[in-house]
Amino acid sequence: MTSTWEDFFAKHPPPQDLNQTENLLKTFIEKHLKENNKVVLITSGGTMIPLEHNTVRFVDNFSAGSRGATSAEYFLEHKYAVIFMYRLKSLEPFTRHFIGHKVLDMLNLTEEADKCTVTVVPEHTEKVAMVLRKYKKTMKQDKLIQISFSSLTEYLWLLRTVCQALACLKDKALLYLAAAVSDFYVPFDEMSEHKIPSSGPPTISLQLVPKMLEPLVSLWVPEAFVISFKLETDENVLVSKARTALNKYKHNLVIANMLQTRKQQVIIVSKENDYVLSLTNEQMKNGEEIEKFIVDDIVLKHKDFSKLRSSNSTYRFISIT
Amino acid sequence: MTSTWEDFFAKHPPPQDLNQTENLLKTFIEKHLKENNKVVLITSGGTMIPLEHNTVRFVDNFSAGSRGATSAEYFLEHKYAVIFMYRLKSLEPFTRHFIGHKVLDMLNLTEEADKCTVTVVPEHTEKVAMVLRKYKKTMKQDKLIQISFSSLTEYLWLLRTVCQALACLKDKALLYLAAAVSDFYVPFDEMSEHKIPSSGPPTISLQLVPKMLEPLVSLWVPEAFVISFKLETDENVLVSKARTALNKYKHNLVIANMLQTRKQQVIIVSKENDYVLSLTNEQMKNGEEIEKFIVDDIVLKHKDFSKLRSSNSTYRFISIT
Numbered sequence: 001m002t003s004t005w006e007d008f009f010a011k012h013p014p015p016q017d018l019n020q021t022e023n024l025l026k027t028f029i030e031k032h033l034k035e036n037n038k039v040v041l042i043t044s045g046g047t048m049i050p051l052e053h054n055t056v057r058f059v060d061n062f063s064a065g066s067r068g069a070t071s072a073e074y075f076l077e078h079k080y081a082v083i084f085m086y087r088l089k090s091l092e093p094f095t096r097h098f099i100g101h102k103v104l105d106m107l108n109l110t111e112e113a114d115k116c117t118v119t120v121v122p123e124h125t126e127k128v129a130m131v132l133r134k135y136k137k138t139m140k141q142d143k144l145i146q147i148s149f150s151s152l153t154e155y156l157w158l159l160r161t162v163c164q165a166l167a168c169l170k171d172k173a174l175l176y177l178a179a180a181v182s183d184f185y186v187p188f189d190e191m192s193e194h195k196i197p198s199s200g201p202p203t204i205s206l207q208l209v210p211k212m213l214e215p216l217v218s219l220w221v222p223e224a225f226v227i228s229f230k231l232e233t234d235e236n237v238l239v240s241k242a243r244t245a246l247n248k249y250k251h252n253l254v255i256a257n258m259l260q261t262r263k264q265q266v267i268i269v270s271k272e273n274d275y276v277l278s279l280t281n282e283q284m285k286n287g288e289e290i291e292k293f294i295v296d297d298i299v300l301k302h303k304d305f306s307k308l309r310s311s312n313s314t315y316r317f318i319s320i321t
Numbered sequence: 322m323t324s325t326w327e328d329f330f331a332k333h334p335p336p337q338d339l340n341q342t343e344n345l346l347k348t349f350i351e352k353h354l355k356e357n358n359k360v361v362l363i364t365s366g367g368t369m370i371p372l373e374h375n376t377v378r379f380v381d382n383f384s385a386g387s388r389g390a391t392s393a394e395y396f397l398e399h400k401y402a403v404i405f406m407y408r409l410k411s412l413e414p415f416t417r418h419f420i421g422h423k424v425l426d427m428l429n430l431t432e433e434a435d436k437c438t439v440t441v442v443p444e445h446t447e448k449v450a451m452v453l454r455k456y457k458k459t460m461k462q463d464k465l466i467q468i469s470f471s472s473l474t475e476y477l478w479l480l481r482t483v484c485q486a487l488a489c490l491k492d493k494a495l496l497y498l499a500a501a502v503s504d505f506y507v508p509f510d511e512m513s514e515h516k517i518p519s520s521g522p523p524t525i526s527l528q529l530v531p532k533m534l535e536p537l538v539s540l541w542v543p544e545a546f547v548i549s550f551k552l553e554t555d556e557n558v559l560v561s562k563a564r565t566a567l568n569k570y571k572h573n574l575v576i577a578n579m580l581q582t583r584k585q586q587v588i589i590v591s592k593e594n595d596y597v598l599s600l601t602n603e604q605m606k607n608g609e610e611i612e613k614f615i616v617d618d619i620v621l622k623h624k625d626f627s628k629l630r631s632s633n634s635t636y637r638f639i640s641i642t
Contacts, residue, residue: 059379103416
């Protein structure tokens, strides 16, 4: 049984600090509306589904958040302002470059008399400096805010809140919904209060999550450019599923990818056509990132979309007078 | 239905790099056996249960890994060598102090002529230097190795492997099993090959994981000092459950804690008695850590255990001759 999206919001209380987030968003979006900047919402990472109110166990979706964190940096290079809505502890723009390194192995300690200095070792200085430069520029220009979520419920509340705040930007808003959102959940009123005893019959009954893309496209940000992602492990169903989603929700683009090859290849699926973007093995070896090519492609499409909308509205205006 | 532990290992293939890990462990343990050091295995973080072979979805256990990562540092202060077996991306000793800080906000960039230096900002230097000093000493003395796992299967294979390597240390080995190990799993041969379609009936049938503490205590490390953890959200069942585990598996200690208060209070449960260790609100405010008191307590118990064992074996020796 699937409940409606209205039911979902009626039944599941919002995150406690939603007001604060709303204020943060309002200031950010007003600034960029005034400066005539495009703003992209990037969602990133997986959502967790608590199985108990006092959560010990949860169902989760595999996602490190690479796609979202990497894309954020490329959107910033294209002068977009970025709202980065990410799963707590998943990858973040800029800091993502240092994951896997032992940060402490990158530091040197010099103690002289009563002065102690900690410096990045020469071997890593260039890379750290490059990232640090871009990071500081972004923060100085106030081009990035980060909002974190953990559970599906938090994600959905935040998604609606950000959309409502973005609506005033009209076609200047881009939605890049890369988060791995669970299709299933345990409704609030069916959750066990305490840790499920390990002696009990361990069967978990999940329900389908209402599809939020529907109200998002038709009601929350009807004038924005909206991109969703489709991840599959079976190649035979990939493009057909992407196309089904596109027909159903009437948004602008689906980026389809296979779990196994997602860092090398994606398929861009629109109403008009679908085509592959991919990196050669040589490019992979050189550390190039497919997100650069995805974002380049989308930025052009977003421009065309805005042009078309403004020419349409001009046309309509002329025909009315 | 619960299968036996033998069944589990027969059915579930080992992690691919298990040989490498075995070699790493062998070298580490030989060194510390020779130097007459005590060695503690700390397990830390949650285990994930894949729901599909090409894993997109999984069931997980809530655990940041604070207990394990923090305790590791205190065991090192007591001169133990530490095998830190942790869930990938959960907290690690030393680096745990910098989680939550934006690492990039802690760095300053100085560019002079063609020389570029990255330095930790003065405000954070003292804290970073203190941690860095301890970290570098630990690594220089080769006192810490870290082994990561993600899935329950990886965890169990690694646990057995480490135990088998530790057995030669006899009572000098301490097992501090703080990981949040799932009680449930989906057996390898019942897992879906591809992503479970979101149209299907979303019911997940889990089976009980065989209790590995049983062979661990009786077969793998029969002479070691073994401590397990019990986390509950319902206070009424906490100590009784801890005691049941102790009677069943015949190991040395259970550390019982409530999800809600685990950073302030634990109950140490042994065959003889149980008592509370806790921090005052004042101590909490000052940033003291309950793991210091837990580890202090355990180190004493481990000493007594070794004394008792060696006096028993002398006694046995005398009575035989």
